[in-house]
Amino acid sequence: MKMEEVSMSSLDNSKLEGLAQDILSDLVEDACLGLCFEVHRAVKQGYFFLDDTDQESMRDFEIVDQPGLDVFGQVYNQWKNKECVCPNCSRSIAASRFAPHLEKCLGMGRNSSRIANRRIVTGNNTNNKSESDQEDNDDVNDNDWSYGAEKKAKKRKSDKVPFIFIVKFKSINITHTHISVCI
Amino acid sequence: MSKDSQMRAAINQKLIEMGERERLKEVLRAKLVECGWKDQLKAHCKDVIREKGLEHVTVEDLVTEVTPKGRALVPDSVKKELLQRIRAFLAQHATL
Structure with missing residues (x-):
């Protein structure tokens, strides 16, 4: 080296x-x-x-430092008590509850497949009348806009779940017996 | 004199071989960005470019305008730290 x-x-x-x-x-x-x-x-x-950038446009975006205003110079809790009108059912709902309400109102979101399943099952096994009953029932119990009804709504859901299972179970039994008869 | 230059070449070779030169460069770059050296020089570049015209500016122009200023603007603390590292390297490898 x-x-x-x-x-x-x-x-x-x-x-x-x-x-x-x-x-x-x-x-x-x-x-x-x-x-x-x-x-x-x-x-x-x-x-x-x-x-x-020129000085003028910089002045437009300066940070505001005043009590009661956010950095953009807007009142920061002006949306706190706003109400939105649901485009589906035309009710006005507190902004904080609007998204969960819309999810149920339109039948989309996390629980939609479960709700859809339920409707298909009830539609297949019973007549159309019961399906419409179910929907009416949904509307009656739709207490999304108020905070107090939340617990009640949850309870209602858990009440209904066993019902779905029973219906499904029954339908399986029916097909079994049907097959055995055919053989 | 030739012995001296030979020694310099050898040490530079060693710096590159060991990867220490790259490490030092990286440290220096980070420090210079951190202390605002880069922003200062960029502002200077802007002046130079405005003066020469956007289309006519060449790398050579920039180098001749920027390098003296760049040397002068390196903060003493950064210089000191880099020298410390270089000395440590020399002490470690020149005695082998």
Whole structure:
């Protein structure tokens, strides 16, 4: 190796210090060159002056620091007591309850497949009248707009689940007996 | 004199071989971004480019304008830290 050829006796402290300075200035020059290339590319590609803005437009987006206002200068709890009108059933519902209400009102979302299943099952096994009954029932118990009814609604759901299972179970039995009769 | 330059070449070779040069470059770059050196130089570049015109600016122009300023603007603390690392490297590998 070359390093072994270099005798340490020639390396006194001042020379080492000079060497260190040279290496540092080399590195700094490298960094400068890198920046120059970066800037030059940005200029030629046309994105160097993109972040330039004039003082006027900067003033429009200044951060507001006043009591009662948020950083954009708006009253921060103006939406707290807003009510939204449901496009499906035209009731007005507290904004915080609107999403869960809409989910049920339109029959979409997490429980939709369960609700749809229930409707298919009841539609197949009984006549159309019971299906419409079910829907009416839904509307009557739809207490989404008030906070107090939440527990009641949950209870209603859990009451209905066993009913679905029974119906399904029955339908399986029917097919079994049917098959055995055929054989 | 030739012995001196030979030694320099050997040490530079060693710096590159060990990957220490890349590490030092990375550290330096991070420090310079952190202390705002890069932003200062970019602002200077903007002035240079406005002066020369967007179409006529070359890398050589930028290098000649920016490098002296770049050298001068490196903070002492960054210099000191880098020198410390370089000295440590020299002490470790020049004595082999």
